[in-house]
Amino acid sequence: MSPDEYCQQKAAQSGSSFYYSFLFLPAEKRRAITALYAFCREVDDVVDECEDEAVARTKLQWWRKEVQAMLAHAPTHPVTTALLPHIAIYQLEGSHLLAIIDGMEMDLNQNRYLDFIALQKYCWHAAGVVGILSASIFGIKNPQTKEFAEKLGLAFQMTNIIRDVGEDARKGRIYLPVNELQEFNVPASDILNAKHSPEFEKLMQFQFQRTQKLYDEAMSLLPSEDRRSQRTGLIMAAIYRALLVEIKEDGFHVLKQRISLTPIRKLWLAWTTYLRA
Secondary structure, three states: OOHHHHHHHHHHHHOOHHHHHHOOOOHHHHHHHHHHHHHHHHHHHHHHHOOOHHHHHHHHHHHHHHHHHHHOOOOOOHHHHHHHHHHHHOOOOHHHHHHHHHHHHHHHHOOOOOOHHHHHHHHHHHHHHHHHHHHHHHOOOOOHHHHHHHHHHHHHHHHHHHHOHHHHHOOOOOOOOHHHHHHOOOOHHHHHOOOOOHHHHHHHHHHHHHHHHHHHHHHHHOOHHHOOOOHHHHHHHHHHHHHHHHHHHOOOOOOOOOOOOOHHHHHHHHHHHHHHO
């Protein structure tokens, strides 16, 4: 199996909504974004799949060294081998790749966030920086496009947080800010015990409205000259916003189930967005 095939398999197996947006890219850009996505999956899996914290930290440290090895043109892993040819072409910064690893390590260091400012810092590492790297691959003429990509990454991460409240709670994590839980009178124990309540619905409605605003703010930042090159990001946004609305229409029943869109619907959203963009 070639490094590119390894990354393709990693992306396809994840079942992520992002995978559907990659289908409309030219071959070279598709290989680049698939390698980047596979890198994100590899380091994310370290935290999600390692039950021993010490082992997880050791593996993340290995990935830091592997990024440095790749930047020195001596990668040893299929993902970094696949990613290397695209680093110079798309001016991908090694510091951004290391920042993604920092985000994964944050999950080992804390499982609560006091307020939205603190949560935003985590989201930047987990998704904002990924948005910037992705936009660089898609093509940027106007530097403001990076602001669009960063804001869109925050919107994506907040959508993930809303969708995965129950799943994260079963891992002992609550990403919803502590001060907002208090404001809406939702004890952390309610989330950890999967207790759905009117107060919880109001809390989630607040999260929904803020995340919708983030999408709107992101779209307002996209310069017209980069709209076509950033169509993949727009496809991702269409799919994720549809998921966000689906969660709302289901009454925010996210504590005991993981709401998702069907593959056919994702493909339809991807195709119709591609035609409009």
